[in-house]
Amino acid sequence: MTAVPLTDAPPMVRARNVRKRFGHLEVLKGIDLDVAVGEVVVVLGPSGSGKSTFLRCINHLETIDGGSIHVDGELIGFRAQEGRVRHLRKREITRQRREIGMVFQQFNLFPHLTVLQNVLEAPTGVRREPRGPARERALELLAKVGLEEKSASYPRQLSGGQQQRVAIARALAMRPKLMLFDEPTSALDPELVGEVLATMKGLAEEGLTMVVVTHEIGFAREVADRVVFMDAGVVVESGSPASVLDDPSNPRTQAFLSRVL
Amino acid sequence: MAVTEKTSRDAVPEVDVAGAARTRHPLRWVASFILLVLAAQLVHLLVTNDNFEWDVVGRYFNAQIIGRGIVTTLELTVIAMAVGVVGGVLLAVGRLSENRLLRTSCGVYVWFFRGIPVLVQLVFWYNLSALLPRVSFGVPFGPEFVSGGTNHLITPLFAAILGLGLNEAAYMAEIIRGGLLAVDPGQTEAAQALGMSDARTFRRIVMPQAMRFIVPPTGSQVINMLKATSLVSVIALADLLYTVQSIYNRTFQTIPLLIVACLWYLLITSVLYVGQSFIERHYARGATRNAPQGFWDFLLMRRRAQLPPTTPEVPS
Ligand SMILES: Nc1ncnc2c1ncn2[C@@H]1O[C@H](COP(=O)(O)OP(=O)(O)O)[C@@H](O)[C@H]1O
Ligand SMILES: [Mg+2]
Numbered sequence: 308m309t310a311v312p313l314t315d316a317p318p319m320v321r322a323r324n325v326r327k328r329f330g331h332l333e334v335l336k337g338i339d340l341d342v343a344v345g346e347v348v349v350v351l352g353p354s355g356s357g358k359s360t361f362l363r364c365i366n367h368l369e370t371i372d373g374g375s376i377h378v379d380g381e382l383i384g385f386r387a388q389e390g391r392v393r394h395l396r397k398r399e400i401t402r403q404r405r406e407i408g409m410v411f412q413q414f415n416l417f418p419h420l421t422v423l424q425n426v427l428e429a430p431t432g433v434r435r436e437p438r439g440p441a442r443e444r445a446l447e448l449l450a451k452v453g454l455e456e457k458s459a460s461y462p463r464q465l466s467g468g469q470q471q472r473v474a475i476a477r478a479l480a481m482r483p484k485l486m487l488f489d490e491p492t493s494a495l496d497p498e499l500v501g502e503v504l505a506t507m508k509g510l511a512e513e514g515l516t517m518v519v520v521t522h523e524i525g526f527a528r529e530v531a532d533r534v535v536f537m538d539a540g541v542v543v544e545s546g547s548p549a550s551v552l553d554d555p556s557n558p559r560t561q562a563f564l565s566r567v568l
Numbered sequence: 569m570a571v572t573e574k575t576s577r578d579a580v581p582e583v584d585v586a587g588a589a590r591t592r593h594p595l596r597w598v599a600s601f602i603l604l605v606l607a608a609q610l611v612h613l614l615v616t617n618d619n620f621e622w623d624v625v626g627r628y629f630n631a632q633i634i635g636r637g638i639v640t641t642l643e644l645t646v647i648a649m650a651v652g653v654v655g656g657v658l659l660a661v662g663r664l665s666e667n668r669l670l671r672t673s674c675g676v677y678v679w680f681f682r683g684i685p686v687l688v689q690l691v692f693w694y695n696l697s698a699l700l701p702r703v704s705f706g707v708p709f710g711p712e713f714v715s716g717g718t719n720h721l722i723t724p725l726f727a728a729i730l731g732l733g734l735n736e737a738a739y740m741a742e743i744i745r746g747g748l749l750a751v752d753p754g755q756t757e758a759a760q761a762l763g764m765s766d767a768r769t770f771r772r773i774v775m776p777q778a779m780r781f782i783v784p785p786t787g788s789q790v791i792n793m794l795k796a797t798s799l800v801s802v803i804a805l806a807d808l809l810y811t812v813q814s815i816y817n818r819t820f821q822t823i824p825l826l827i828v829a830c831l832w833y834l835l836i837t838s839v840l841y842v843g844q845s846f847i848e849r850h851y852a853r854g855a856t857r858n859a860p861q862g863f864w865d866f867l868l869m870r871r872r873a874q875l876p877p878t879t880p881e882v883p884s
Contacts, residue, residue: 366761368757368760368761397765397766398765401760401763401764401765402763403763404760404761404762404763405762405763407761408761409758409761411754411757411758411761413754415752415754415755415757415758416758417755417758417759417773417777418777418854418855419776419777419851419853419854419855420854421854428762428764428772429762429763429764432764432768432772433762433763433764433765433768461853461854462854463854463855463856463857464857477762478761478762481762481763
């Protein structure tokens with residue numbers, strides 16, 4: 308919960324009029340969102356409102372159809388030069404993704420690799436970090452998420468909460484500037500949700516910039532700097548947790564909150 | 569105890585099932601008896617029927633000429649299978665590609681080669697010179713670099729490799745494609761989100777997981793290939809079957825020589841089976857909570873629950 312800087316430094320995420328359609332279905336209808344460096348933004352909204360799609364556009368797992376997304380000042384997925392816009396090559400997209408960590412609802416750990424190998428795969432294979440130091444840092448990250456002693460286990464030998472914490476460590480191993488969380492606790496048994504949220508809260512306190520899609524209102528209230536409410540592909544409301552959660556001005560936000568609270 | 573203090577209507581008698589008598593299965597005894605009698609008859613036949621000529625079997629079993637046939641059979645199996653696997657990977661990736669032309673071409677290949685009996689394909693390649701008397705390598709419609717008579721290029725061995733390998737590629741393509749499709753798409757997404765390239769994602773993440781689905785049917789394919797190589801005897805390639813045929817055509821010891829061939833085919837497939845078990849065990853890593861531990865456990869399909877149940881702990 309770092310203070311949001313009041314300077315006019317460039318935001319970590321700058322989304323302008325982002326549009327995305329699947330066939331005839333218009334899923335994102337012009338999303339505007341700024342996320343400042345060190346800010347934690349929680350995105351709320353009913354199922355199907357386009358939250359996952361928006362998150363996946365930020366690291367170009369989905370290609371946007373219009374508008375623009377900048378991360379740390381760099382246009383994602385495209386190059387604008389002398390008034391002309393082109394698609395980036397795969398290599399360049401791959402390079403951009405290295406700076407953005409993502410945590411999925413279904414964890415998506417690599418089941419054929421041990422916990423330690425999961426965390427090491429990207430730093431050694433993609434960033435070409437030397438093995439020794441990378442391994443040390445991977446063990447540090449596992450210690451940080453409370454799973455140092457599980458480093459030799461395979462993911463399927465862990466509980467859901469443990470798997471999700473490994474997934475967080477795996478994303479952190481690339482030293483991302485920005486972390487995206489897509490309903491990280493929705494696939495977990497209720498008693499395992501707390502351990503994952505505690506880990507995420509720790510990261511927020513260290514000043515990591517995070518965009519979190521979640522239905523955990525308690526987490527939003529406690530950790531978020533800002534809460535954004537999405538519905539039917541647009542941002543309906545945005546503001547401090549207190550203002551959006553306790554005193555929503557939009558009727559759709561009110562209806563949603565009355566259902567989940 | 570509370571139960572015994574209640575009225576007799578509710579009383580449950582104390583029972584200990586530890587010494588329970590086994591259920592009897594008289595039909596199983598009958599079936600076992602019949603099988604034993606049949607087995608005894610078989611042994612009796614094998615020992616007493618002189619037509620088996622076991623001394624001849626023994627004489628030829630490790631004869632040098634048979635050894636050369638086996639080497640040819642194994643060579644052909646390995647090379648044709650290698651062609652099949654490499655071609656199969658390329659075709660499978662092609663069929664899953666975003667390029668429509670590539671997808672269709674690979675589909676047509678699979679349709680064509682799976683649709684024609686492999687024996688016909690072998691004979692066809694062997695007689696290729698009747699269709700194309702000369703072959704050449706060079707720029708399409710442009711200058712030739714190398715050229716020569718098809719009959720010199722398409723030796724029986726080459727015809728066999730082409731016939732068996734190109735056919736195998738079509739089957740392997742389907743097996744590999746099935747394996748790739750069985751891997752959760754979330755795996756590719758996770759790899760992409762980490763900034764891995766497509767090639768690296770394929771090599772490190774998707775392929776190792778697909779191998780679990782690819783290895784067992786590929787094992788059957790190798791065994792099928794070993795046996796299918798015997799078809800090449802029709803194009804006069806001296807494999808194991810052709811060798812024993814050429815011997816018994818001279819000596820008329822048909823049955824013992826066929827038995828020699830059978831024994832060698834069985835021996836080789838047994839070795840292949842053991843090899844496949846090792847490979848399967850390798851790719852089973854992490855696939856289940858209780859990944860197989862010992863090799864023999866694995867071979868006998870016994871799975872031990874050795875790993876302690878995981879205890880979720882809450883971070884401080
Ligand atoms: N790859 C896709 N193809 C077609 N429709 C999709 C695809 N991904 C998402 N959608 C549709 O887009 C809408 C928004 O989905 P999503 O972003 O997952 O919503 P949320 O995460 O808010 O629940 C849904 O109607 C969903 O069915
Ligand atoms: Mg979603």
